[in-house]
Amino acid sequence: MRRRHAYAGLCFVVIVGAVTLSAQTAYRLRGTTRSGSKPIVATVSAEAIHGFRGEQFTGQKTFSVPSNDKGDWTLLGLTAGVWLFTATAPDALPAVAILPIRFSQRQMQSAQGGQMTWALPLSLAPAAEHPSIAGAGPLIAEGRTLEALQLLSPALAPDAKPALQCAAGQMALAIKQPTLALQLFTAVMTAEPKNPCGPLGMSAAALIRADWDTASKMLWMARDLAPKEQRPSLAAAVTELQQVASLK
Numbered sequence: 001m002r003r004r005h006a007y008a009g010l011c012f013v014v015i016v017g018a019v020t021l022s023a024q025t026a027y028r029l030r031g032t033t034r035s036g037s038k039p040i041v042a043t044v045s046a047e048a049i050h051g052f053r054g055e056q057f058t059g060q061k062t063f064s065v066p067s068n069d070k071g072d073w074t075l076l077g078l079t080a081g082v083w084l085f086t087a088t089a090p091d092a093l094p095a096v097a098i099l100p101i102r103f104s105q106r107q108m109q110s111a112q113g114g115q116m117t118w119a120l121p122l123s124l125a126p127a128a129e130h131p132s133i134a135g136a137g138p139l140i141a142e143g144r145t146l147e148a149l150q151l152l153s154p155a156l157a158p159d160a161k162p163a164l165q166c167a168a169g170q171m172a173l174a175i176k177q178p179t180l181a182l183q184l185f186t187a188v189m190t191a192e193p194k195n196p197c198g199p200l201g202m203s204a205a206a207l208i209r210a211d212w213d214t215a216s217k218m219l220w221m222a223r224d225l226a227p228k229e230q231r232p233s234l235a236a237a238v239t240e241l242q243q244v245a246s247l248k
Contacts, residue, residue: 024059024079027101031120032071033087039071040124042089043141049176052080053104054210082207085120086174088141092124093134096173098204099233104243118232130167137171145175155184162188166197178205196225203237216241 033042045064051057059079067073067087080102087095097120127134132154139148148171154160155168169184182205189198203218216238223234 027078028076029116033067035124042087044073044087047084048081050082087122093137094174095122095124096170098207099237100240103240121229162191169201178208181205196222
């Protein structure tokens with residue numbers, strides 16, 4: 001009888017633990033898609049790369065939503081972790097952001113909240129601005145990673161301009177190639193130290209690699225260089241990563 005009770009108690013603990021892990025607060029994130037100064041209709045996707053504090057992610061891992069004709073979009077269902085956001089549109093190169101979402105302090109479903117206090121702007125470069133790598137964009141949207149990777153080689157040429165390197169670096173992030181992304185964004189930082197693309201891209205590559213310290217330093221640098229509309233999301237990301245560092 002005692003063994004039966006013990007077994008029942010163990011099952012109860014396992015079930016409660018599973019429910020607790022799956023009952024995290026689902027957060028709503030708002031954002032915009034732009035091409036230059038104009039709104040663009042795009043598809044915004046989100047993919048979880050890491051879970052809470054770098055643990056294995058549990059729950060729904062991918063989401064996708066279209067923006068409206070004003071470029072506004074809303075994603076609902078994001079839980080604690082590091083997320084890769086990608087915006088794609090016809091005749092435009094993908095725009096990517098990688099950020100922690102409630103990365104340091106996971107809240108249960110009963111907790112109040114659910115709306116992120118900052119918005120995420122995503123800016124897509126017109127494909128016509130970078131014809132040498134434009135062919136990689138549709139391949140990325142179709143999930144043809146290896147073919148897309150081969151088409152990014154012009155950005156590695158010695159005479160490649162920072163704008164081309166930045167656009168190619170964004171696409172390298174979209175297909176989760178942090179080594180290539182770091183090479184491209186390092187080149188951008190060397191050529192144009194005040195260009196926010198460099199530290200932003202390096203922080204994203206560091207987040208893919210779970211290098212929280214480097215990501216935090218690069219985000220801190222990018223926050224001071226980025227346009228005003230981007231700064232709230234970057235400040236929130238820095239805070240999340242600093243809180244994780246304080247728990248070590």
